[in-house]
Amino acid sequence: MQYFKNIYRARYILFSLVRQDLKNKYRNSLLGIAWSLLTPLGLVTIIGFVFSVVLGQPIKEFIPFLFSGLMPWFFIVESASGGTVAFIVAEGYIKQTQTPVEIFPIRVSLGAFINLIYSLLAFFIVYLFISFEKFNLNMFMIIPALMIWLILGISLSTIAAIINTYIRDYAHLQSLVLQGLFYATPIMFPPEMLKARNFSWIYMWNPFYYMMEIIRKPLLGDKIPELFIWIVALLFTLILFIIAVILMTRINRKITFLI
Amino acid sequence: MSQIILKDIKLVYQIKKEKRIKDIFIKSRHTLNNSLLANNKILALKNINLELRDGDRLGIIGHNGAGKSSLLKLIAGIYPPTSGQIQVDGRIATLFELATGFEMEATGWDNIYLRGLMLGETPDSIKQKADEIAEFSELGEYLNIPVKYYSSGMFMRLAFSISTAIEPDILLLDEVVAAGDASFLNKAKKRMRELMDSVKILVFVTHDMISLKDFCNKCIWLENGHIKMEGSPDEVSHKYLSSIGLG
Numbered sequence: 265m266q267y268f269k270n271i272y273r274a275r276y277i278l279f280s281l282v283r284q285d286l287k288n289k290y291r292n293s294l295l296g297i298a299w300s301l302l303t304p305l306g307l308v309t310i311i312g313f314v315f316s317v318v319l320g321q322p323i324k325e326f327i328p329f330l331f332s333g334l335m336p337w338f339f340i341v342e343s344a345s346g347g348t349v350a351f352i353v354a355e356g357y358i359k360q361t362q363t364p365v366e367i368f369p370i371r372v373s374l375g376a377f378i379n380l381i382y383s384l385l386a387f388f389i390v391y392l393f394i395s396f397e398k399f400n401l402n403m404f405m406i407i408p409a410l411m412i413w414l415i416l417g418i419s420l421s422t423i424a425a426i427i428n429t430y431i432r433d434y435a436h437l438q439s440l441v442l443q444g445l446f447y448a449t450p451i452m453f454p455p456e457m458l459k460a461r462n463f464s465w466i467y468m469w470n471p472f473y474y475m476m477e478i479i480r481k482p483l484l485g486d487k488i489p490e491l492f493i494w495i496v497a498l499l500f501t502l503i504l505f506i507i508a509v510i511l512m513t514r515i516n517r518k519i520t521f522l523i
Numbered sequence: 524m525s526q527i528i529l530k531d532i533k534l535v536y537q538i539k540k541e542k543r544i545k546d547i548f549i550k551s552r553h554t555l556n557n558s559l560l561a562n563n564k565i566l567a568l569k570n571i572n573l574e575l576r577d578g579d580r581l582g583i584i585g586h587n588g589a590g591k592s593s594l595l596k597l598i599a600g601i602y603p604p605t606s607g608q609i610q611v612d613g614r615i616a617t618l619f620e621l622a623t624g625f626e627m628e629a630t631g632w633d634n635i636y637l638r639g640l641m642l643g644e645t646p647d648s649i650k651q652k653a654d655e656i657a658e659f660s661e662l663g664e665y666l667n668i669p670v671k672y673y674s675s676g677m678f679m680r681l682a683f684s685i686s687t688a689i690e691p692d693i694l695l696l697d698e699v700v701a702a703g704d705a706s707f708l709n710k711a712k713k714r715m716r717e718l719m720d721s722v723k724i725l726v727f728v729t730h731d732m733i734s735l736k737d738f739c740n741k742c743i744w745l746e747n748g749h750i751k752m753e754g755s756p757d758e759v760s761h762k763y764l765s766s767i768g769l770g
Contacts (some may be wrong), residue, residue, distance in 0.1 A: 275558045276557070277640045281626075356624030361641040362600040362615070495531040517603040 270364035302383035332483040333451040335383040342376035347421025348428035359377040369425040373417035398485035405482035419504035471500040524725040525613030525692040532571035532607035567593040580725040582739035589745040615691030631666030660684035694722040
């Protein structure tokens with residue numbers, strides 16, 4: 265497969281670009297990389313405070329719940345919206361060198377993935393303090409879940425990069441759709457809330473619900489989701505990935521004319 | 524052995540015109556009917572057949588917009604051909620539009636590393652060459668700061684130093700690359716000459732008939748995207764100059 269061969273050929277370039285992106289993000293800031301931990305911590309504290317103090321939700325459960333849903337969701341948003349300009353910002357490289365173009369969307373989601381890992385570290389630090397008793401072996405299922413999530417991120421950013429290079433309206437449309445999905449997917453609220461009101465179809469037909477389940481349950485140390493949920497999440501990811509690979513292979517260097 | 528083989532190459536640019544909803548309803552006065560431009564397409568190259576092997580030094584001449592740079596970028600693997608076959612064996616170095624393709628927030632050193640990788644070096648080999656590249660660029664302390672603070676001359680010096688350090692088999696050269704101040708220019712010219720002599724295949728786009736005859740042993744004249752004439756640099760440049768009334 266040309267797609268994988270090209271990525272392998274350009275692996276050093278890919279790693280070097282990702283390293284550069286991470287360096288740039290915290291360049292000239294005093295706390296530097298510490299912000300990767302501080303930002304999610306601060307954010308969840310603020311939202312958690314509002315929901316628990318103002319709206320009266322129990323803080324001990326709500327903060328970890330929110331954390332374990334928001335951070336993966338941010339990864340999706342960062343991959344997809346960063347992906348839209350992946351080729352456009354790489355114009356100089358694409359028009360100057362033979363660098364395989366496949367790597368530029370991957371660069372975006374790999375950077376977002378490293379952020380996700382940092383924020384999950386922050387999560388575990390918090391969780392250790394408030395719910396130490398919930399730590400158990402189920403948590404190791406995070407590893408396969410993260411693998412699936414990484415492939416999802418790469419697929420989303422690749423598809424976004426290709427479509428948006430052709431039709432620049434796509435970036436705007438996508439951010440609207442993502443906003444909608446954010447409220448339609450059980451991220452800030454548990455799925456049971458919809459179920460109680462007979463709205464369960466809203467999440468049953470939403471593939472992101474299944475994605476959420478496979479990462480959130482192991483993160484919280486809850487019971488591992490049943491096999492069916494894993495299969496739906498994996499199938500959804502694979503279908504998107506196949507679309508991404510086919511599009512990328514067919515279009516490849518033709519994007520040079522459009523950026 | 525290095526070689527470049529082009530068979531029946533056609534290259535059509537898809538261009539993006541600013542298009543809004545209102546354009547669909549209101550016909551612009553400038554709309555060209557039935558022309559390629561109206562379809563957002565430009566025919567850049569057609570019927571290009573070319574075979575270059577070790578020792579060949581090809582000069583490409585022709586008017587602006589004749590397709591010279593497009594042909595270079597096609598050989599470089601930057602533009603994909605719309606139809607036809609292209610086969611290029613050998614390591615390619617390109618020298619054109621030097622000052623783009625940098626990581627602006629990164630230091631000069633990081634950019635040497637990154638661009639080296641993009642030009643086909645491995646992490647180890649580019650690290651070995653980095654000092655030599657740095658020395659040739661004469662950027663000294665400036666290599667430690669982000670390249671966004673560089674002047675255009677400094678960009679060119681850096682890009683030139685990296686591109687010429689990778690020991691290519693094939694050199695694709697667009698015009699005389701003006702790199703930096705007078706003293707650097709001399710050094711750059713000398714290095715370019717060495718490179719032009721040492722590579723296995725040279726493809727050289729130029730408007731300067733003297734350097735054409737100096738460096739090349741083959742020549743093509745491009746006009747409107749096709750090869751109008753092919754032959755020795757003497758013959759072709761003579762015909763070309765007389766066609767524009769300078770012969």
